Amino acid sequence: MNFVQPIRDPDMILFIKRYLKEQSERNYMLFVTGINSGLRISDILQLRVRDVKKTYFNIIEIKTGKKKRIDMTPQLQKEFKVYIEGKEDHEFLFKSRVGLNKPLSRSMAYKILRTAGERFGLDDIGTHTMRKTFGYHLYKQTGDVALLQKILNHSDPAFTLRYIGISDDMMNKAIKAFKI
Template sequence: MKYVQPIRDRELIKKMKNELLKNGSRNFMLFNIGINTGLRVSDILSLKVFDVKDKTHITINEQKTKKQKRILINSNLKKDIDDYIYGMNDCDYLFKSRKGENCPLSRVQAYRILNYAASNLNLSEIGTHTMRKTFGYWHYNIYKDVAILQDIFNHSSPSITLRYIGINDDIKDKTIKDFYL
């Protein structure tokens, strides 16, 4: 499996959103929820309308860890979600596949959607985990609190969290950039 990176540039995040919007709001919202909640793609794809409709938090049992997770839906994301789910049934998957009556988008298809948009923008090292890593990267850069982020991600140590979001890579690159003997 290839290693993916967070999107470290706000302008590229905006371009990615616009690129995804070209094919409809579903793809945009998949990315938008991913980068604003830090949920794993498997947990995002299993969400149904009733999981977010008229809610202040997304509450799930993580598929990977089986732990309960509760993530705030902030006011900006709430507005986007409300606009997106307007007219949808409570039992509908948020991200429906075009195959079947009410089937969720597959992980593979989610990867293809994100990768296609990224390739149109000449971005590399992009995959479904990019959404979670982007959330973590920006959360850390804004709040500088690795302990909170470690808890959000259910990681066992701060070093795992920093490595996961690419902060260690940034620090290593910075130390080597002007290093020349």
């Protein structure tokens, strides 16, 4: 498994969003959901239309088995309102083109994101990039590692900072500023 990074540049996020929207609304919404919720791909792919009709997600995390409530950003709520129009409550949000009402596979979600990343010269991108991007930008906006640690369900703040690439940023900044 490759180690993926968050997308740090807000302009790059916009480029990827535009690119994915040109491909399909499903691919665009998959990315928008990931970068605005902090959910793992395994949890995102299990979402159904009924799960996004509220202002929050009520999920049981597949990895941990823990029940979790996550408020949606107003922008994500707005995007979902348009996206689910005409869809039935039982339908998966991100349906595969194979089969009847089957969720998109993890491997296809990975392929969608890898293709977008390659288009823009990002090598270290994968499905986990969305969760890390959410964490990185939430931390940059709030500076609250304890809050982010709780949201991401991590046990150690140092791990959370490494996870979202802040430790790398600090090392790179220190090296660039270093003089003898």
